[in-house]
Amino acid sequence: KVALLLRGFMKERVLTGIKPTGYAHLGNYFGAIKPAIEMSKDEGIDCLYFIADYHALTTVKTREEMEEFTYNIACTWLACGLDPSKVIFYKQSDIPEDLELGWILCNLTPKGLMNRAHAYKACVEKNEAAGVDRDAGVNMGLYNYPVLMAADILLFNSKRIPVGLDQTQHVEIARDIAIYFNNRYGNIFTLPESFVEKETSILVGLDGRKMSKSYGNTIQLFTDEKTLQKSVNRIVTDSRLPGEAKDTDNTICKLYRLFATPDEVQDFERRMLEGLGWGDAKKELFAKMNQTISPMREKFDYYQSHRDEVDVILEEGAKKARAIATPMLAKIKKAIGITR
Numbered sequence: 001k002v003a004l005l006l007r008g009f010m011k012e013r014v015l016t017g018i019k020p021t022g023y024a025h026l027g028n029y030f031g032a033i034k035p036a037i038e039m040s041k042d043e044g045i046d047c048l049y050f051i052a053d054y055h056a057l058t059t060v061k062t063r064e065e066m067e068e069f070t071y072n073i074a075c076t077w078l079a080c081g082l083d084p085s086k087v088i089f090y091k092q093s094d095i096p097e098d099l100e101l102g103w104i105l106c107n108l109t110p111k112g113l114m115n116r117a118h119a120y121k122a123c124v125e126k127n128e129a130a131g132v133d134r135d136a137g138v139n140m141g142l143y144n145y146p147v148l149m150a151a152d153i154l155l156f157n158s159k160r161i162p163v164g165l166d167q168t169q170h171v172e173i174a175r176d177i178a179i180y181f182n183n184r185y186g187n188i189f190t191l192p193e194s195f196v197e198k199e200t201s202i203l204v205g206l207d208g209r210k211m212s213k214s215y216g217n218t219i220q221l222f223t224d225e226k227t228l229q230k231s232v233n234r235i236v237t238d239s240r241l242p243g244e245a246k247d248t249d250n251t252i253c254k255l256y257r258l259f260a261t262p263d264e265v266q267d268f269e270r271r272m273l274e275g276l277g278w279g280d281a282k283k284e285l286f287a288k289m290n291q292t293i294s295p296m297r298e299k300f301d302y303y304q305s306h307r308d309e310v311d312v313i314l315e316e317g318a319k320k321a322r323a324i325a326t327p328m329l330a331k332i333k334k335a336i337g338i339t340r
């Protein structure tokens with residue numbers, strides 16, 4: 001009973017940011033969106049999910065794209081079942097406290113730590129290989145990216161940070177910065193830990209490699225049926241003919257498993273072994289996918305054509321987030337002696 005009470009008082013806080021840098025694809029859905037929405041149904045967990053628009057600014061260079069991608073992300077999460085009464089869902093740029101904290105944290109962040117952050121380091125290595133200035137094309141937004149990310153996390157005392165593998169270093173940096181701060185000013189921040197969904201690494205793209213925007217092998221989650229069908233048709237297969245046995249370790253089977261029931265999977269795999277042709281297999285895969293996606297697509301289209309409703313949802317989310325962020329920043333400013 002005591003444990004239950006404690007759990008009620010000290011709900012575990014989970015926070016993650018989603019960068020609006022493109023259109024959501026199946027890899028995003030199964031690797032991040034779906035598990036995050038599942039997690040938000042747990043009453044013992046307090047979830048904050050936000051659109052990291054200021055982070056996207058390092059790569060998104062036009063107003064049109066920023067707006068397009070931001071609504072794509074917002075509508076995607078809502079369409080996939082995010083319940084704004086269960087999740088604090090907001091836009092980073094609606095939380096000015098985040099940037100204030102970001103500046104404070106800059107002063108506790110060793111420059112060398114930023115030199116070693118992977119996104120910046122990758123740029124430097126690329127520049128060096130090309131024989132150009134090591135900082136060519138690097139802006140301060142990219143360089144300071146991990147500091148702002150630390151602010152996103154620490155401002156809300158979040159404990160668990162679901163991220164892709166490539167982001168675990170950033171969460172460790174946030175943790176380091178929290179430790180520096182706590183050592184200097186007293187125990188203010190909870191130390192965050194990253195949490196990596198297993199599926200992220202497994203989901204395959206059109207060419208059989210991991211589905212990723214950088215490989216250009218993604219299947220976009222919300223497009224019209226025709227485009228979805230076209231994507232499925234582009235899945236790379238071998239040249240075995242209908243009637244020839246196919247092993248079940250192929251991309252079509254792997255994707256099919258994500259959408260079908262165990263019985264359906266068993267039946268499908270048996271028929272693959274018996275020689276189901278690639279063309280027919282693709283048709284079946286498309287039908288199964290579309291069965292899951294189409295009700296969500298309807299919601300997605302609804303939100304896309306009612307963006308004012310989306311704005312209201314995000315504004316409400318920002319209010320809830322600021323109800324946490326404002327007193328937290330006040331506490332931080334006190335701790336560093338800027339206010340009394």
Ligand code: TRP
Pocket residue numbers: 015016017018019052055148149152153161162163164167170
């Ligand atoms: N950097 C993350 C990404 O590229 C997005 C992000 C920004 C984030 N702030 C965050 C993730 C805070 C978790 C917590 O995917």
